[in-house]
Amino acid sequence: MNGAEAFIQTLKDCGVDVCFANPGTSEMQLVAAVDRTHGMRAVLGLFEGVVTGAADGYGRMADKPAVTLLHLGPGLGNGLANLHNARRAGSPVINMVGDHATYHRHHDAPLTSDVVGVAQPMSDWVRVSRSERDLAQAGAEAFAMAQSYPGKIATVVVPADHAWTEGSAAVAAPACSAPALAPDAALAAAAEALKSGEGPKALFLGGRALREDALVQAGRIAAATGARLIAETFAARHQRGAGRVAVEKLPYFGEQAQAYLAEFKTLVFCGTEPPVSFFAYPGKPSWLSPDGATIVRLASLREDALAALTGVAAALDAPAEAAPIQDATSFPAEPGKLTTASIGAVLNELLPEGAIVSDESATSGGAAYGMCAGAAKHDWLQLTGGSIGQGLPLAVGAAVACPDRKVIALHGDGGAMYTNQALWTMAREQLDVTTVIFNNGSYAILNIELMRVGVQNPGPKALSMLDLRNPAINWTQLSEGMGVPAVRVETTEEFRAALADALAHKGPRLIEAML
């Protein structure tokens, strides 16, 4: 077999069975190898940000990597923003990036660039294939690296001649390392602080600590110690809903987050670091935890959160029953003109058991997030790296990973424009995704941030740079132009009917919610 076939077969043998692809000429042998490898699904994206964001969503839901197929340095460049988000999420992703044949590079043909240089800023690991035989080995190493708990971004650069040269063979799947464990001393310190530390106390959770199994252990600790459970602001995957352990949420804006945390004397962090302000603002602090509080780092994002929480619960001799458990909730949805609150109320009511919510709703979605806490059990995925344009691709990947679960993408209009091409992939693959576009005709967050960074009396030119109403974007037309049936709604009643209809049918739909 040629190098490309050996590489793809190796990945398949490792358990990788989805390729999100946007190929070009230099990747044709990789396309052919995907074609020939039984059980390797190919999903085409019409822009690389769709491809990498889909790999992130897939990784978050499957807990194993998909492989992306990208076209040289510029194609990888187009995928960097969502690789940044994936890296911040701790998602497992393997990138295969084509490059010119080794003997062609020095000619500096038009598409030549420093592919490794483009890869490094958003990859945890970069490896250039050294030969057609080495390419398969690089694939096995990439898999092991991508699977490093909870997941890493592993990028393999594939010179075209290594892909097309015969005489290679697949290599065996590597042994993947077990998750790193938090040090015993950290467990002991956390248990001691939560048991005997000054109150109020909080157990602050992020990364894999927001999965259901870890939350049960966190809930046992809360039951034993009275510590409050708080989730990081942007969670890669938070398993929540009625009957699961209830977790509070740290607000986004720094001053609100600081006020939220001010009362705590003891803070224990698991799966994440102590929170900092998303941006810097003149005269405002970056560090949000209260001065003088006892801070204990139980486990980082890269240490086993479940094991750490289980160990602390055992050390505390915590009760078997977790608490607090989230009650089912319902909210009245104000009829008439649609609002973010009425969207939240209807979502809470209609969200199906097992739903996956890809949330990049920015200013519009806070209500929905809060009001769905007591909805049927679901997974809530957020924008981990702050680079907008993640939500639609993430929904693509989640739907590929979990074909039997309904995916709901909640998206601001500004962010959705970056990777609107994801709608086409939803239509092509007939993915079971319902997209809700919050159409407020604005980068609404920036209207707030403009004041917060101290800009006084912004003029018309400044405000125009935050405004999406001139011209207004018609998301119903965009969606139907890419093959996804769409409807525009203006009232709570119309939204409820549209959402109910979308949830009652398999396949992609878009609801343009006019705010």
Place this chain on the structure above:
Amino acid sequence: MNGAEAFIQTLKDCGVDVCFANPGTSEMQLVAAVDRTHGMRAVLGLFEGVVTGAADGYGRMADKPAVTLLHLGPGLGNGLANLHNARRAGSPVINMVGDHATYHRHHDAPLTSDVVGVAQPMSDWVRVSRSERDLAQAGAEAFAMAQSYPGKIATVVVPADHAWTEGSAAVAAPACSAPALAPDAALAAAAEALKSGEGPKALFLGGRALREDALVQAGRIAAATGARLIAETFAARHQRGAGRVAVEKLPYFGEQAQAYLAEFKTLVFCGTEPPVSFFAYPGKPSWLSPDGATIVRLASLREDALAALTGVAAALDAPAEAAPIQDATSFPAEPGKLTTASIGAVLNELLPEGAIVSDESATSGGAAYGMCAGAAKHDWLQLTGGSIGQGLPLAVGAAVACPDRKVIALHGDGGAMYTNQALWTMAREQLDVTTVIFNNGSYAILNIELMRVGVQNPGPKALSMLDLRNPAINWTQLSEGMGVPAVRVETTEEFRAALADALAHKGPRLIEAML
């Protein structure tokens, strides 16, 4: 004034008066500074690839830089592909990329990344501001660098605190260096080879050698020596049309290009290097010039092409009159079902004097390119770096640079999807751009390339990755969804009517040409 104001004022004093922007929170002070700087136009793009591609188009037409405004590492990442194309075009571009405040970086907030690392692969020059006072100095240096003949990509990284801190001041515009001159020995060698070298002889032109003034000198040389004039395959800006010096075109595919060049015994290169195959193919050469031919490098892309050609013409005592001069042409447009040839014939007939054509029509556009050689005088801009998704943003920038000239974007459907958001900016700014989408439902070039790289009997999975028909994209809906009036045409008659109507009116239009 604060650092942002001093920076923007410095750029304005240098003559930079357009900012293509996609800002975020960390750039709000830069937005405010653009707002407050009289004469600095702000043009919003809803995706960074639109912003950088527009800056490229602006630079090609204005011969001076616009400044881009980009949001940290991921925002810059989204703009890399079109910066790659701009760099290959030798376009002048200044990027201002926001970053976290200096004191905030070590907190590793979610949007933190290696901004310099992201910038380097596609920039000729990268500079991080060192203080609020240094920021203006960085702007002046960036301008001088961007203006280095024919143009460079200069990137300034702007920490937010440097932007918002008071106490800075604009600095004087720097002296820009004159274009580097080709060595006298190169001029002498070129004159000698063209005069006395073995025939057939060719003068091969690229970069600024394809501007009207340089072509006159090339035509004088051709008249004196009988050398044929050949243009590089992908030209940044080729000034052509009836009455201008006629230039042949090197074909795209390597074997065709090799055959085209095979007869020449003497090849002189000006404004470009000897051509190489765009990609490598198994068993085919990268180097396209014939073995044994005399090759003379008269001037590189970065040496003054006009001066070099003028010098050679003088050394040859060439006649004042250039030759060959392109005749006006006309072609019958076959009525009925629209074809690439009938599109070319109609374009040749209707192209208005002074039109600017942004051509990313890939497989569909070759006919139009060839048939427009004898159209009214126009500028033809091509995909210089091979990274698709350039053509619509390039048209945006060209239209901003030249508001009194009609811009026509010829675009393949696959490539247009990457940066479809450019249509919204055309509508917002009411740019005088007529976009023709060649809708063939395919990455047609890849269907050709799949065979050329040696893939035998591609299966359905491979072919599906080159196919855009499932679902078919409706460009008329996409365009109208972003505010650009659009019409779908299926016949030559419909195309002629639609193009004539678009050309008769100012403002953006889109014609979806079904092939």
